[in-house]
Amino acid sequence: MALDQNGVITREELINFKQIVSDERYKKGPVAVIECIQEIPCNPCEAACAQGAIKIGMPITELPILDEDLCTGCSICIAKCPGLAIFMVDKTYSDTQALISFPYEYTPLPEKDEIVSAVSREGVVMSEAKVIKVMNPKSFDRTPVVTIAVPKEMADDIRSMKRK
Amino acid sequence: MLNREVVIAGAGPAGLAAAIEAAKAGAQVLVVDLNIKPGGQLFKQIHKFFGSSAHRSGIRGMDIGTQMLAEAEKYGVEIWINSAVIGLYSDKIVSIERGLENGEKELVNIQAKKVILATGASENVVRFKGWTLPGIMGAGAAQTMINVNRVKPGKKVVMLGSGNVGLIVSYQLMQAGCDVVALVEAAPKIGGYGVHASKIRRAGVPIYTSHTIIEARGTDRVSEVTIAELDSKWQPIPGTEKVLECDVVTLAAGLKPISDLVRLHDLDLTFNAVFGGWVPKHNRDMESTQSGIYVAGDTTGVEEANTALEEGRLSGVAAAEALGYLTAEQAKELKDDIWERLDGLRMGPFGEKRMFAKNDILADFPACVK
């Protein structure tokens, strides 16, 4: 199965399109993870990053490429992506847990410290997760960004939480 | 009879952009729309748009609508809502059934110098056993209910069609608090963007490609549908049937250009499958085969809001130029910029087909315009 057959991006696809963050970079702290592998006419992520870490160039159908050394993991780009295709992963959060940040445009919003169900790209519940942060400033234009703590070994699979 | 320099049918992104460009250049512009609010599809679209960040991408459709209305007002564009263009006669006489404040209608004829047709597209229907049951509706209708009228069409929805409309409306139905039981697509691949499909997968919605709805059942309204897998010849495979419980079925099987006014005025049409059906022939100024009558947006082939907007701009600039409000050089500079953006929007595996289709239409334009 592949993205265009069932809507779920595979690890092979991410590797083929050079959208896998290196293990060395993960060791240094939070980093943006972009999962956008089709040439669609879109580039707001490029403009969103003040560090210049996301490059699309011309024409705008080029795929976004992350310069992982420039990325500070600030998470600004998450809310700016109309495809909701950017996440932040921090594998340095603790020995056993990683942080995942994702866009969440449903109501009710979860609250800090609440326990929610973390889900995979297929929407399958993977584990319970504690909400660490909910960011919803005006500049995010009604796309709140939720951060949850998940078991570290699931950091490459968990991408959202179950709708409440 | 009233006189206006430019009369535009349709106040969607195409019509509004045309109005803004023509009025900015100095023309006197009237836009007519049959809805109770201008903006066309834009106010239903609460999601952030794709496109180039230089041109309002990442902004929600409804907010683009608000910005455009403010701009139209700033340049003195006159907008008649609740009013339908019902006729287009020789020498650019436009017949309008104008909606009055007291709810009555009056017939008004306007002598225009230039006419721009930007009437958008309408939804295709799909027929299956039971398709007329209450609860079965177009995806666009469901989107109007939740995003404009704030009414949920039901609780459990089955969506048919995986183009961007099917994917986006599924997502928005969940945002409105409905559950989407499944998305069913007859083709072996998802038609719309992968990122939109991934969004609804993360929310737990299964996507059944190579499947279709065989039958809908229910007494007062739909209560369940049977879906089945299709073989490579698009025939249902016996034994693969599944029953899904639902109280709403939404159909997102594509759109087709609205060409009533175009036909009324005998503009030359051409059939284009990529663009959803019969579309008026036009040149790079968006001028039809009748001089002074322009076409723009989904009417000329179903695409997206940003392409509709740019085509609208082209027609507005061209009309202003023809009226003498812009010099040939000024107009050329504006039009070249717009074409560059349009070319950018029609690239990549999703856009390319539309670029070729558009080029076919432009190449087909008669050398000597009537």
Ligand SMILES: Cc1cc2nc3c(=O)[nH]c(=O)nc-3n(C[C@H](O)[C@H](O)[C@H](O)COP(=O)(O)OP(=O)(O)OC[C@H]3O[C@@H](n4cnc5c(N)ncnc54)[C@H](O)[C@@H]3O)c2cc1C
């Ligand atoms: C569910 C959905 C999701 C979409 N998502 C996106 C997206 O993410 N990004 C994107 O770029 N595009 C998107 N689009 C497409 C985009 O909305 C359309 O391509 C765009 O609105 C077309 O603009 P238009 O001005 O040609 O037509 P419309 O917006 O349809 O406007 C046409 C107007 O003409 C009026 N009209 C029609 N006939 C008459 C008449 N005889 N007299 C007076 N008025 C008349 C209508 O009332 C309407 O207001 C989406 C569309 C849908 C349905």
Ligand code: SF4
């Ligand atoms: S997380 Fe911050 S630094 Fe990294 S790509 Fe996104 S916006 Fe740029």
Ligand code: SF4
């Ligand atoms: S903004 Fe999102 S959808 Fe658009 S190109 Fe960037 S990552 Fe892809």
